[in-house]
Amino acid sequence: MTTPDLARIERLAATHRLAVFGGFHPAAGDDCPDGTGTLLLIGPSEPGFWAHVTTMPEWQDGAPDPLDRWSKRVLDDIAATFSGQAIFPSDGPPYPPFIRWAQRTGRVWASPVxxxxxxxxxxxVSFRGALALPGRIDLPAPPLASPCDTCPDRPCETACPASALTPAGYDVPACHAFLDTSAGQDCLSSGCHTRRACPLSQAYGRLPEQSAYHMRLFHR
Structure with missing residues (x-):
């Protein structure tokens, strides 16, 4: 067994263009696997993730769900290196509480929308999976507040051309209806207007091709 520490896990994840998006030490009620001392959430490291993953064997074999199959292969291998377990959003039902886990890290919040x-x-933000690892790994202190608290303009509140994503919540039927129109083709080809409006999103380096892939899955 390789002794887990955060720097070693981050280096191994980086070879696959992945990054640790936060972690926490589970307590009762967190619904983590028995024996989990530390749970880490893993997401794409940008820029460079999409250019990397689309060269992988799963993308070339013509079988369905190449991104999920790649994620499972890679994260299962990383978890095994540290005698842990990889968990994926598609596991279930019942499905793992990734939203609740994300907010437990102290690095993820509910946005104004x-x-x-x-x-x-x-x-x-998206998660390719989570690593449930034995032992308590030292984790850095999370930020003290959401970046939205100091965002001067909050462009996400007014960016949605369909008024489907607002501070009142997400009107999913309205979103799908808009995507069926000619005006909705930009969202389909380049990604959600609201997500793109976020200043942090703009600095993250995610390619439009990746957003288009996920939009096709969402709207198929």
């Missing part, structure tokens, strides 16, 4: 915002990825 209610979807999650991350201190690095902004509204482009």
């Amino acid at each position: 209610q979807i999650l915002v991350h201190d690095r990825a902004g509204l482009m």
